Amino acid sequence: MAKTISLYGSSIGQKIVSAFTGLFLCGFLVIHVSGNLLLFKNDGGVSFDHYAGALSSSVLIRSIEILLFAGFAIHIFWGIRGWIFNRRARPKNYAEYNPSESSSLFSRIMLLSGSIVLFFLVVHLKNFWVPIRFGAQDLSDYDLVRIAFQSPLYDFFYVFCLVLLAFHLRQGFQAAFQSVGLRSLWLKAINMVAIIFWLLIPAAFAAMPLYFLLAKGGR
Ligand code: HEM
Numbered sequence: 001m002a003k004t005i006s007l008y009g010s011s012i013g014q015k016i017v018s019a020f021t022g023l024f025l026c027g028f029l030v031i032h033v034s035g036n037l038l039l040f041k042n043d044g045g046v047s048f049d050h051y052a053g054a055l056s057s058s059v060l061i062r063s064i065e066i067l068l069f070a071g072f073a074i075h076i077f078w079g080i081r082g083w084i085f086n087r088r089a090r091p092k093n094y095a096e097y098n099p100s101e102s103s104s105l106f107s108r109i110m111l112l113s114g115s116i117v118l119f120f121l122v123v124h125l126k127n128f129w130v131p132i133r134f135g136a137q138d139l140s141d142y143d144l145v146r147i148a149f150q151s152p153l154y155d156f157f158y159v160f161c162l163v164l165l166a167f168h169l170r171q172g173f174q175a176a177f178q179s180v181g182l183r184s185l186w187l188k189a190i191n192m193v194a195i196i197f198w199l200l201i202p203a204a205f206a207a208m209p210l211y212f213l214l215a216k217g218g219r
Helices: 002-009 009-040 044-056 060-088 101-132 141-148 152-179 189-215
Strands: none
Touching: 009 044, 009 060, 009 101, 009 152, 009 189, 044 060, 044 101, 044 141, 060 101, 101 152, 141 189, 152 189
């Protein structure tokens, strides 16, 4: 019990919770981007509709979604908590305070990029997840995505948010391994895996709106 309290109250505890939930969410991104690659299959959306339909009707996936949303909620809560923690810990005298030398700069940048990604997530869920899960649409799932991504403004918003997601993942991924004490052990391997997460995955996501904007989804 005492251990739980000290983990909850410490900045190490905050970093460990942020690290584990962040890595869990990275796992979700791998699965999400892999399924969404079906959007590029030139079959008029048949494979993607099949995939999205299977996700909506699976009880297992729906249960895992609860875990996923809990993961997001915990990650966001502890991120904000860590930012408050750093804010309180910084020197009161601004003449002594140099943000570039302080972990609070990292925390502020993570909070800002994370907040924009959160805003993106709300818009994203409202436009795609809600209509697909709750059947509030006449369009096929593929057409829903295709039509949304034919708007240059919407695509710009997506690509902008994905650049921030890349930034958030780049900082967060490396910090996560540092927090769990593995970064110095496997530095090279971790840096290479990090590239998959902060560069390849956001780039693959960003290719989706651009594909529909430029190639019109092959329809
Ligand atoms: C730009 C490329 C993206 C496309 C085309 C896309 C498409 C979709 C679609 C169609 C759904 C609803 C159906 C489904 O569950 O698969 C969905 C759900 C979801 N998306 Fe995305 N997504 C993209 C990027 C992202 C990113 C970058 C994130 C996270 C930062 C994200 C997070 C989610 C979440 C949390 C859900 C609800 C959980 C789920 O059921 O999978 N998506 N997305």
